[in-house]
Amino acid sequence: MATPANAANSSADARRRADLREFLMNRRARVSPADAGLPDGGARRRTPGLRREEVAVLAGVGVSWYQWLEQGRDITVSGQVLDSVARVLKLDEPERRHLYVLAGLNPPLLRAAPGQQPASAGLTRLIESWMPFPAQLVDRYWNNVAFNDAVSLVFGYKQECRNCVVNFFLDPIYRGRHQGWEEDAAKVVAEYRAAAAEFPDDEGFRVIVDELREASPLFAELWARGDVSPAGTRMKYVEHPTVGQLVFESTQLKVPNRPDLIVSLHNPAPDTDTAAKLEWLSSPEARRGSLRQVAG
Incomplete structure (x- = not known):
């Protein structure tokens, strides 16, 4: 006898399969033979868009298998095959992820659109508006895309600082200012491995890791831990x-419509005088080299 939980799961699965059928039929109807690079042949078609057989051939899958997929049957699907179908049906990134969900698979990681600029004007304004607190924009490899003046004032970053994890291990100014550097080194490496694990075939991470293995024995040791x-x-x-100890709550936030970018915000910790010191560091008085003590 079916339990209420089993009945609910069965009902949800049936709705998902019905939605999959409707979604694939709708998207197939939107792609003309010319859009797919096929000759029209001049014959009048009973339905708009591609035929099931044409989608199957273009995607490199069996005709029967694609028909079963579109009918919502209980068949085995893979991400690779779904990507081929998505390519033929010209699905954009949200539609591709939706196809995975409807087919019963975990959606893949978001992909950045080809040719996107390093950062939009809006994201750059966000970083600048965080002044006098440090804020920076990095890509998936932790390469610096943009950072505000406070990052330079607090952490000693220079414009030529290209990568945060490289800077962490190789820049003596950053290391000299970072309290608890040795303890945090292990955390930084573990977080970088987690970031790299999301893109196992991405050579960009391997380039950074190989560089640091060669240049930093400590990084090599920590990376080997796994x-x-x-x-x-x-x-x-x-x-x-100049101002002594600064304490931050540092947070990394992913940008929903730019999966290749991360906003890193360094907020002054409560119950400290960090905010007042940052206000002073970014003031004209501090920039003129005044040595006046900061209250608190």
């Missing part, structure tokens, strides 16, 4: 040469 940790909010302590 530790993995997701990025999140964590405390960061900085000993600044």
Whole structure:
């Protein structure tokens, strides 16, 4: 006898399969033979768009298999085959992910659109508006795309600083200011491995890792451990040469419509005088080299 839970699962599965059938038929009807690179032949078609047989051939799958997929039958599907179908039906990235869900698979990671600019004007304004607090925009490899003046003032970043994890291990100024650097090194490497694991075939991560293995024995040792940790909010302590200790809550946020970019915000920790010190560091007085003590 079916339990209420089993009945609910069966009902949800039936709706998903019906939605899959409707979705594929709708998208197939939108693609003309000319759009798919096929000759029209001049014959009048009973239905608009591609035929099932044409989708199957163009996707490199069996005609019967594609028919069963579109009918919502209980068949085995793979991400590779769904990507081929998505390509033929000219699905955009949200539609591709939706196809995975309807087919009963976990949706893939979002992909950046080809030819996208490093950062939109809106994202750049977001980084700048965070002043006088540090904020930066990085790509999936933790390469710096943009950072505000506070990042330079607090962490000693220079414009030629191209990658955050490289800077962490190889820049003596950053290392000298970062309190608890040795303890945080293991966390940074574990977070970077987690980021790289999302893109196992991406050579960009391998280039950074190989460079640091060669240049930093500590990085090589930590990387060999195989530790993995997701990025999140964590405390960061900085000993600044002018204003003394600064304490931050550092958070990494992914940009929904730009999966290749991450916003890193360094917010002053509550119950500290960090915010007041940052206000002073970015003031004209501090830029003129005044040595006046910051209250608090």
